[in-house]
Amino acid sequence: MSKKLNIYLAGPRGFCAGVDRAIEMVKGALKKYGEPVYVRHEIVHNKFVVENLKSEGAIFIEELDEIKDKSRPVIFSAHGVPKSVPETALALNLIYFDATCPLVSKIHKEVEHFDKKNLPVILIGHRNHPEVIGTMGQTKNPIYLVEKVEDVKKLHLNINEEIAYVTQTTLSVDDTKDIIQEIKNHFKNVIEPKKNDICYATTNRQEAVKKIASNCDYFLVIGASNSSNSLRLVEVAKNYGSKKAILVEDVSSLNLNIFENSQNIGITASASSPEVLVEELINKLKNNFELKINEAHYQKEDVYFKIPQKLKN
Numbered sequence: 001m002s003k004k005l006n007i008y009l010a011g012p013r014g015f016c017a018g019v020d021r022a023i024e025m026v027k028g029a030l031k032k033y034g035e036p037v038y039v040r041h042e043i044v045h046n047k048f049v050v051e052n053l054k055s056e057g058a059i060f061i062e063e064l065d066e067i068k069d070k071s072r073p074v075i076f077s078a079h080g081v082p083k084s085v086p087e088t089a090l091a092l093n094l095i096y097f098d099a100t101c102p103l104v105s106k107i108h109k110e111v112e113h114f115d116k117k118n119l120p121v122i123l124i125g126h127r128n129h130p131e132v133i134g135t136m137g138q139t140k141n142p143i144y145l146v147e148k149v150e151d152v153k154k155l156h157l158n159i160n161e162e163i164a165y166v167t168q169t170t171l172s173v174d175d176t177k178d179i180i181q182e183i184k185n186h187f188k189n190v191i192e193p194k195k196n197d198i199c200y201a202t203t204n205r206q207e208a209v210k211k212i213a214s215n216c217d218y219f220l221v222i223g224a225s226n227s228s229n230s231l232r233l234v235e236v237a238k239n240y241g242s243k244k245a246i247l248v249e250d251v252s253s254l255n256l257n258i259f260e261n262s263q264n265i266g267i268t269a270s271a272s273s274p275e276v277l278v279e280e281l282i283n284k285l286k287n288n289f290e291l292k293i294n295e296a297h298y299q300k301e302d303v304y305f306k307i308p309q310k311l312k313n
């Protein structure tokens, strides 16, 4: 008889509204303009999604000067781009569409607003992440990047000066709270964002993992190693009591021997990972173990972002 595993399936998990919209935009452009359609940077950080779109006629590039046929449309990824990118696209006469998630655009508007008032802006985020590069490219004045609590005191800013802060959308809710507290302790005049910048999808996926992590010996997070929200989910699972937690980038190569001493397995998928990968994982486990599946639903989501009218077919 095969070994029994209790599966704790986190909910919500997988695609968020921003990812859905970005993918829909690439598909809409392919339908409207035919192949190829260029996409600047991985539209969302997930190899499965990128490979699928490639097979439908998308060409992925990192910079606009890689576009060989300038008559073809280009789409900017969901992470957002510095202002210089649409400016270059205009100068090159490109047909372009911006798939920046509206929740990232909201942060772009915030920093622009502070910059116009010449207020120094602190951005809490991860250096070199495309979203951070995009946000830092919205202002004339430099933005001050803070990655961890210790960075706050090292900033070359007067503690009496009025400052504003914003955050990347896909951070750890808990770590960011500590950094924000440090900013408020250190600076006397802090202007906060009107609404939390960590997005609803990041928050809900982390909360859903927190609810079940302590039941688990092993937590599997389907996601990509360059995806911030995926990596945060692994950390959250460990911090909230799962004995082990790993990122599963490729379900087919997951070694099932890792469950030798485990019986309770948590599963989630990052905001850029499709449900079909969760199904693939469950099927692989079903073929080798006897499963009892417990699905937890922390929060219902009904967020939807429309694609631009021009890409509707």
Ligand code: SF4
Pocket: 016, 017, 018, 019, 078, 101, 102, 103, 104, 169, 170, 199, 200, 201, 202, 229, 271
């Ligand atoms: S994770 Fe959040 S900010 Fe990023 S695309 Fe999804 S909804 Fe938008």
